[in-house]
Amino acid sequence: MTTVFVKGLGLIGSTLIRAIRQKHPQYRIVGSDISTATLDFAIEQGLIDDAGTNLYQADQADFIILAGPVSAIVKDLHDLAQLELKPGVIITDVGSTKQTIIDAAQPLIERGDVFIGGHPMAGSHESGIQAGRVDLFKDAYYFLIPTSGSKGVSELKDLLSGLNVNWYLIHARQHDKIVAQLSHVPHVIATALMTQSAATFKDHRELLKLAAGGFKSTTRIAKSDPTMWSAIMHNNRELIVQQLDEYLYELQSLRQAITADDQEKLFAVFSKAKADREELDH
Numbered sequence: 001m002t003t004v005f006v007k008g009l010g011l012i013g014s015t016l017i018r019a020i021r022q023k024h025p026q027y028r029i030v031g032s033d034i035s036t037a038t039l040d041f042a043i044e045q046g047l048i049d050d051a052g053t054n055l056y057q058a059d060q061a062d063f064i065i066l067a068g069p070v071s072a073i074v075k076d077l078h079d080l081a082q083l084e085l086k087p088g089v090i091i092t093d094v095g096s097t098k099q100t101i102i103d104a105a106q107p108l109i110e111r112g113d114v115f116i117g118g119h120p121m122a123g124s125h126e127s128g129i130q131a132g133r134v135d136l137f138k139d140a141y142y143f144l145i146p147t148s149g150s151k152g153v154s155e156l157k158d159l160l161s162g163l164n165v166n167w168y169l170i171h172a173r174q175h176d177k178i179v180a181q182l183s184h185v186p187h188v189i190a191t192a193l194m195t196q197s198a199a200t201f202k203d204h205r206e207l208l209k210l211a212a213g214g215f216k217s218t219t220r221i222a223k224s225d226p227t228m229w230s231a232i233m234h235n236n237r238e239l240i241v242q243q244l245d246e247y248l249y250e251l252q253s254l255r256q257a258i259t260a261d262d263q264e265k266l267f268a269v270f271s272k273a274k275a276d277r278e279e280l281d282h
């Protein structure tokens, strides 16, 4: 019987489990989490067949999926290297950064275990097992970072085929650079805007409620889980700071144009950004 071990049964881990259950109902799924309420919920809902903590039964698994915060994934990989795993096991993760994770997987890779880094490029500001849903990643890109040639790639794609994603194979460094710009810097910007807005209205909190769609959509991701995002900042800080500097340069340039009432420049920048953003929808 095929056994799948999943560590971290939150938004992403439980979404993967839901997709595996749907596509491979005969597979046995073992779940591990630091939250007993989460494990209880997973058992009650029939999402997992057995529950434990730490690496409980990971050594019996054909697939190991690490789905906690990035820093927990790094630690899990070190701990897995202390265990003798099932021959032929395929290990993957869902972390939002990849280089430190691939580095942490080196001892496993060197001894011949198959590790394929993974990252679904979609999600939500919501977190926890109850927020997971089978169609969360439908038609989204899902990054894969194979580390042993193509070994295990088709098996992993088959395991997760219920997600209906577009697979995107890439190297770790390139992945981290792309997501620094497309996910991590946007998170910093949303957080800074929310923080500055709350400070502006600190004596009149009720005025924040006057915000409309523009403010709400720009700051939605500031509602995300702080543990997850602190770990992302730690693990991709060099590239995030690099892209943040480029963003600050752009912000300063817009500030100057507004100060100088340079209508021609403002119109040109707004027009270009409008066209670039519209292209994303096609």
Ligand SMILES: NC(=O)c1ccc[n+]([C@@H]2O[C@H](COP(=O)([O-])OP(=O)(O)OC[C@H]3O[C@@H](n4cnc5c(N)ncnc54)[C@H](O)[C@@H]3O)[C@@H](O)[C@H]2O)c1
Pocket: 007, 008, 009, 010, 011, 012, 013, 032, 033, 034, 035, 038, 067, 068, 069, 070, 072, 094, 095, 096, 097, 119, 120, 121, 122, 123, 124, 125, 126, 127, 128, 129, 225, 228, 232
């Ligand atoms: N939220 C998103 O949109 C999104 C998208 C793609 C990838 N990711 C990545 O997926 C991973 C999980 O994020 P999420 O959104 O599911 O978070 P989440 O907060 O919904 O779930 C995390 C789960 O892991 C558990 N957990 C925390 N530390 C643990 C540990 N040491 N051992 C075992 N379990 C632990 C928590 O109890 C929780 O159940 C993160 O690495 C994140 O970077 C998130």
Ligand SMILES: O=C(O)C(=O)C[C@]1(C(=O)O)C=C[C@@H](O)C=C1
Pocket: 095, 096, 120, 121, 122, 123, 124, 125, 182, 183, 184, 221
């Ligand atoms: O909240 C959303 O809509 C998301 O897709 C979350 C989001 C992001 O876009 O930055 C957050 C982190 C991930 O690694 C991937 C996706």
